[in-house]
Amino acid sequence: MSSRERSSALTALARAGFSELQSADAALTELTDLIGLPRDLVAGEASRAADPDGAAAALVRIARRDPDAVGAALHAAPRPLWLLLGASEGFADFYLRHPEELADLSARQAALPSAAQLRAELLAAVGADDEGFAASGDESAWVSLRVRYRRLLARIAAFDLGAGSATEVLPAVAAALADAAGAALEASLSVARTRISSGRAGPGLFPHEQVAATQLAVIGMGKAGARELNYVSDVDVIFVGGADDESLASIGESRVIDIATRLAVQTMHGISGIEIEPPLWEVDANLRPEGKQGALVRTLESHVSYYDRWAQSWEFQALLKARPLAGDLDLGAAYLAAVQPKVWTSAARENFVDSVQRMRERVTDHIPPGEVDYQLKLGPGGIRDIEFTVQLLQLVHGLSDAAVRRPGTLEALDELVAEGYIGRADAATFGQDYRVLRVLEHRLQLRALRRTHLMPADDDGRRVLARASGLAESGEAVWKLWESVKREVRDIHVRLFYRPLLSAVAALPSEERTLAPEHAHDRLAAIGFRNPAGALRHIGALTSGISRKVTIQRHLLPVMIRWFADGTDPDEGLLAFRRISERLGDTPWFLRVLRDSSGAAERLTRVLSSSRYIGELMEWIPESVAWLDSPESLRPRSAAALDEEARAIQTRHSSIDSAMRAVRALRRRELLRLALGCVIGTVTIDDLGPGLTDISQVTIQATLRAVQREVVPDDAQDLDFSVIAMGRFGGAELGFGSDADVMYVYEANGLDPQRAQELSLRLVAGLRTHSEDHRVPFDLDPDLRPEGRNGPLVRSLESYEAYYRRWSLSWEAQALLRARGVAGSVTLIQRFTSLADGLRYPAAVKQLDLREIRRIKARVENERLPQGQDPSRHLKLGPGGLSDVEWLVQLLQLEHGHAVAGLRTTSTLGALEAAREAGLVPDAAAERLTDAWRLASRLRSANTLLSGQTSDVLPTDRTKLDGIGRLLEYPPRSASLVEEDWLRTARRARRVFEQHFYG
Incomplete structure (x- = not known):
């Protein structure tokens, strides 16, 4: 061969996938010499091999032993041979031991053998008769079995390797491998029967008729049982022994089990014992009752008794794939019928x-x-x-x-x-x-x-x-x-x-796992639904039909019903869930989130059965269900992020009406986010006030920008206008349902004073009109302005200055302690703040003004408490309530704000902490005031969340008290504890208040 021809030959080998070109060339040359076939024919299918080098080397080794067998196989069907030897060194070794087996591979079409073919061939390999006895019980029978098994395994592998897509044929291949394993066990059992049989009794030998009468069922477990076996895998089995009644009476149960045990041992040895032909795979019986320590073979009754009394959870999981694999199939079927019901009730076990x-x-x-x-x-x-x-x-x-x-x-x-x-x-x-x-x-x-x-x-x-x-x-x-x-x-x-959801489903009592109508009314009443008939109507509406949504809800609802029942108001929770489900229609993500997330379904039932406020909002913002899958989604968003979104909204909408609808939707969405966070526990009382304040402030800012574009003409752009937050709004201490106390100020900047006043009034009217929300009211309350309800709705800065200089009352200076600009002209806000600072932090306070503040506080307690209301239950005006803490802190601010910088804040708790640090309030007193303020604020918001209505009064209804307690993370049925905690905390705060406010 010339150098050019040799180079061309090596290039062809490289294209075919060979990597050791010189060695491959030498191997193919030797192979063609040994078998006498042209090289093109010999190597024509080499490119299909996973490892052409390994396949060529294997063919040479086999051909050295039997060139005729290799030549015949390559001539008849080269493709399966290259595929098999290129993927499997193990089969190369097998054909080296048994080159005559190549004939079977080349004679077969690329098809999987059926279960019946596998069984027939392997039984034929051991010469099994109709009684299930092999022709011989010596080692040669097992060798024959193992060789035939590998012949069949080669057929399966050739089909698998030659398929267009290995993943597509995987189920069929795995099933054929399991069928082959079952047939091998059947053939090995036939040899075992012959091996332990004798015409006379002796050690390890039993009369033929007794062996024939003994039943042994081989139960396949794991992948073998599920018909999804690997090429070389442990085959997990359980052995069941027995005999018919007549045989049991004549032979005795003990001897039957002895015979069955001997059969099982010999069957296992035939597959995995050391013989001339290597073992096939390990027969593993360790999944039997008591594992390695337990009896290898038991009667059916003994198995059932064990599973009834002693079995652990994992043993039932193992039985999920059990299937009669070999031996007495009727006994195997009886075993399966006895244990399968136990498998499917095992999940109800504790933990x-x-x-x-x-x-x-x-x-x-x-x-x-x-x-x-x-x-x-x-x-x-x-x-x-x-x-x-x-x-x-x-x-x-x-x-x-x-x-x-x-x-x-x-x-x-x-x-x-x-x-x-x-x-x-x-x-x-x-x-x-x-x-x-x-x-x-x-x-x-x-x-x-x-x-x-x-x-x-x-x-x-x-x-x-x-x-x-x-x-x-x-x-x-x-x-x-x-x-x-x-x-x-x-x-x-x-x-x-x-x-x-899995743990919850498993823990359901059996009578609650389905929603069948029988006894459903009584079950719903028993677990806490006050209107079982109504609940049944909601359940029926949610689970009627054949859609995928209905199918999933049918599975979810038994668990969710139990979770609803654990809540404060299961009836309201279920109704709200139905409304949300109907609003979302067939939206695919909704039920996927509930079914697949790490707790969204449970959280949803919790919030809906705990809070009417949330239920009503979620009905209008159903996409919020997705937030329950992510704790981060239930954290307050920053004021900057909210403002950016509000500005983006206004750029997308051309009309003020459409823009403000979107801004109102933004506010509702963020209120819901905060409410959900409060119930779930991702929002604390320290987060809530600022969070509610931020969204209120952003809403006012967006509304003011929109109204200014509508109201203020081009020739009046010099008009400055600002909104000043007052009260809890100014202190960033809003709760759910709180009004937004505000004052309005403008500066004409050369504009005609009358026109400036008129434009400012129109701005106020536009603000109030376009911020109104009938779903979640947003009241801009201007009653803290100078002269209260009798004073002008909006004033110029000069008018404020003149008023405060001549007419200001002590309560008005006190009200300014929480004044903070939130919208409009920044310059005007700075000027107003400077004006307010001179009034709220005076260098000296007249004793007459302090006495007036104390007098007004006493009058408020007497006059503003609702008629007939128990004062101790009023969270705002009652003794030890919010008003006590806030008035005391504000008194300290008026007296000492000029000298103590920390007191110059609109925050109640911030000022209280500054007073403590300055020694104005003892540590213990400050702690009691803080506890009362925090608890009152939490109770107030919880009351609104629970009922959907604003109230300053702690309810007397025990159910409502319990609901408030659950929202505040008290244990269930803690109505009395909630009440006692508030009354005790308020009493202590009141004592501190009286000592420091009036003292």
């Missing part, structure tokens, strides 16, 4: 879900650290994550839904999707990833015909895996695919496997 979750974590924890990143099966994002997730969902929902009781992972996944327990997208990803992982596992095991689940650590191993699987074009690409699949699987596993 069942938690035990399954902990078991999965223990499996991961026991992986050697060096293997974690390579573990295809047991590692995070591996096969076990998918299998455990699917099994847990099956076991929990299979309590009441027989449709999901499927042994196979993929078929179970399909049913879980059909029944609405898993979203279509998650299931599709899970299913595809499972197929990919299983194909990788199959190719790894084919390589050496050894049980392994570790991804290759070397580049060459990954390259062969990529080519053998057809899933990637290079070793690097197959590793990237594996990493991507791991991330996807782990993400879905964590979301579904630790879904709180």
